[in-house]
Amino acid sequence: MDAPFLPFLPFTRPSIDEETIAAVADVLRSGWITTGPRCRELEAALAARYGGRPVRLANSATAALEIALRIAGIGPGDEVITTPLSWVATANVILEVGATPVFVDVDPATRNIDLDLAAAAVTPRTRALLPVDLAGVPADRDRIQALAAQHGLRVIEDAAQSMGAHWRGREIGSFGDLVSFSFHANKNMTSIEGGCLVLNDEAEARLFEKLRLQGVTRHADGGMDVDVLGGKCNLTDVAAAVGLGQLRQVDAFNARRRRLAQRYFECFPPTLGFELPPADFEQSNWHMFQPLLPRGTDRGRFIEAMRAEGIGVGVHYPALHLFTLYRARGHFDGQFPHAEDIGRRTVTLPLFAAMNDADVERVCAAVARVMQEGGA
Numbered sequence: 353m354d355a356p357f358l359p360f361l362p363f364t365r366p367s368i369d370e371e372t373i374a375a376v377a378d379v380l381r382s383g384w385i386t387t388g389p390r391c392r393e394l395e396a397a398l399a400a401r402y403g404g405r406p407v408r409l410a411n412s413a414t415a416a417l418e419i420a421l422r423i424a425g426i427g428p429g430d431e432v433i434t435t436p437l438s439w440v441a442t443a444n445v446i447l448e449v450g451a452t453p454v455f456v457d458v459d460p461a462t463r464n465i466d467l468d469l470a471a472a473a474v475t476p477r478t479r480a481l482l483p484v485d486l487a488g489v490p491a492d493r494d495r496i497q498a499l500a501a502q503h504g505l506r507v508i509e510d511a512a513q514s515m516g517a518h519w520r521g522r523e524i525g526s527f528g529d530l531v532s533f534s535f536h537a538n539k540n541m542t543s544i545e546g547g548c549l550v551l552n553d554e555a556e557a558r559l560f561e562k563l564r565l566q567g568v569t570r571h572a573d574g575g576m577d578v579d580v581l582g583g584k585c586n587l588t589d590v591a592a593a594v595g596l597g598q599l600r601q602v603d604a605f606n607a608r609r610r611r612l613a614q615r616y617f618e619c620f621p622p623t624l625g626f627e628l629p630p631a632d633f634e635q636s637n638w639h640m641f642q643p644l645l646p647r648g649t650d651r652g653r654f655i656e657a658m659r660a661e662g663i664g665v666g667v668h669y670p671a672l673h674l675f676t677l678y679r680a681r682g683h684f685d686g687q688f689p690h691a692e693d694i695g696r697r698t699v700t701l702p703l704f705a706a707m708n709d710a711d712v713e714r715v716c717a718a719v720a721r722v723m724q725e726g727g728a
């Protein structure tokens with residue numbers, strides 16, 4: 353008997369409702385399509401979400417992180433301690449401002465930066481910690497804050513993946529130093545492309561505004577000045593209209609993701625030798641569901657065999673210190689064994705808000721077939 357036809361299930365897909373599409377059309381008809389009222393509305397809504405802390409938008413989280421480093425005064429000669437198990441943007445922004453990324457290995461249980469190793473990596477040149485909440489599992493904010501306080505460091509949280517996640521009951525972004533979120537299409541909430549930075553005070557917010565747009569300060573009389581070199585990374589109102597529609601739904605999206613992740617734990621084949629991700633149903637926003645393949649599995653063949661089953665599988669991420677750019681800076685195989693092992697074995701299975709339990713069951717059944725048939 354032929355299997356019933358099932359459409360291809362990607363590893364992620366944004367949920368954009370009709371109300372949001374109508375709001376985008378309104379912006380396009382309004383005559384004001386770049387940065388304007390919708391951006392200010394989204395900034396205000398995010399600030400309200402984070403307890404009144406100032407929030408400023410950028411056209412990517414990468415830009416927001418780079419500006420955060422500049423606001424913290426980080427540049428040539430400075431060291432920033434971070435994780436090698438992240439999207440490469442995390443380290444690229446450190447290079448972009450002329451500073452040195454100092455990588456330390458991850459804790460294999462959380463897959464986030466190992467804070468004992470981070471403490472041991474502090475030198476007189478260290479200026480900041482740049483932790484990442486991989487897959488939406490928050491890095492330990494208590495220990496990060498304590499380490500930063502002990503050495504007088506800034507903390508730039510790469511919370512690109514953790515919007516709506518919590519640390520000990522407090523939402524990520526509502527406390528801490530500088531916190532960056534991404535609204536890339538694959539994240540839990542999207543503005544197509546985009547991101548934001550949560551800041552400490554209005555002075556930092558003003559500096560962010562300058563750094564995101566050519567360093568310009570406008571005066572009430574219509575004149576302007578430029579007193580600092582800024583870039584060009586403002587968000588458009590079209591993007592902000594998408595973001596506003598998403599912000600209304602992100603908590604519901606995240607609740608749905610958590611339920612789907614639970615279903616994965618209930619039906620993932622237990623005997624195949626996969627390592628499941630941390631079972632965090634309190635704090636994570638379940639940005640991704642990432643089991644590690646059994647050792648010795650050919651990941652390329654696994655992905656191909658899953659694709660033949662109609663299921664998309666992603667890889668987020670290989671250890672970034674092994675990229676050519678970072679090897680050329682002296683990094684090498686075996687330097688961070690946990691990050692490298694996870695980076696080689698990780699796969700991202702479908703998890704997004706529009707899925708249902710049956711989709712998860714379908715993925716689990718496909719994994720069982722693919723592994724039992726020796727497809728990988």
Ligand SMILES: *Cc1c(COP(=O)(O)O)cnc(C)c1O
Pocket residue numbers: 411412413414415438439441442484510512513534535536545546547
């Ligand atoms: C997505 C992501 C970024 C970059 O976000 P963009 O909005 O695409 O620039 C940075 N760090 C991490 C961990 C990410 O997942």
